[in-house]
Amino acid sequence: xxxxxxxxxxxxxxxxxxxxxxxxxxxxxxxxxxxxxxxxxxxxxxxxxxxxxxxxxxxxxxxxxxxxxxxxxxxxxxxxxxxxxxxxxxxxxxxxxxxxxxxxxxxxxxx
Amino acid sequence: xxxxxxxxxxxxxxxxxxxxxxxxxxxxxxxxxxxxxxxxxxxxxxxxxxxxxxxxxxxxxxxxxxxxxxxxxxxxxxxxxxxxxxxxxxxxxxxxxxxxxxxxxxxxxxxxx
Numbered sequence: 001x002x003x004x005x006x007x008x009x010x011x012x013x014x015x016x017x018x019x020x021x022x023x024x025x026x027x028x029x030x031x032x033x034x035x036x037x038x039x040x041x042x043x044x045x046x047x048x049x050x051x052x053x054x055x056x057x058x059x060x061x062x063x064x065x066x067x068x069x070x071x072x073x074x075x076x077x078x079x080x081x082x083x084x085x086x087x088x089x090x091x092x093x094x095x096x097x098x099x100x101x102x103x104x105x106x107x108x109x110x111x
Numbered sequence: 112x113x114x115x116x117x118x119x120x121x122x123x124x125x126x127x128x129x130x131x132x133x134x135x136x137x138x139x140x141x142x143x144x145x146x147x148x149x150x151x152x153x154x155x156x157x158x159x160x161x162x163x164x165x166x167x168x169x170x171x172x173x174x175x176x177x178x179x180x181x182x183x184x185x186x187x188x189x190x191x192x193x194x195x196x197x198x199x200x201x202x203x204x205x206x207x208x209x210x211x212x213x214x215x216x217x218x219x220x221x222x223x224x
Contacts (some may be wrong), residue, residue, distance in 0.1 A: 006153075029119055032211050034211070041217075041218075042217060042218075043115075043201050043203070043215030043216050043217050044154070044201070044215050045196050045215065046212050046213070049211070049212070057143075066175045089153060089154060093211060098144070098156055098159055098169060099156075099211070099213065100156075100170075101154040101155075102153055103151060103153035104140070104154075105153060111114070
């Protein structure tokens, strides 16, 4: 089955700097790659996703890139703000199989 | 529109006791999921359902049972709780089809002593 590895497990950045979180997946049939943000005491919430026919997608300060050949995808957050502090999860899915999540990255934005 | 709700929010059980966690969604979603979240382990899928009356096993199904008698509800049962089942449990729902976005509930924190 699918296996998703996520790095780093923790990340601290200064406010205004960029943050990058990377994930790799094992199943070449996977074609959907979402990123979820989990704030303290809440359930995860989708912030951006990308499908395998697209190499990059942007939404304001966040972007996701996908390299299907290398089987990795990344989340980029620019101009980080304190409210970006949270746990971020990547995930991968292919066909009729359920989403498989990475282990998460705890991002701290230091003011 | 409440989205996905979970009952209860907190629970403490003794080893061997049983309980049922209730998940309800008011978005008419076909798909529903139960996950557990443990420190450093991410979100692991316990069971899921692709429609009323259907259930399927996820990555970590042992020790849990589920039922989806009504489209809007997905129940997770622990027949004989063990300390290893201490975790935060999240329910999620999704439209299905080509829309894969999952909407998560607020979670249930379960402690088994």
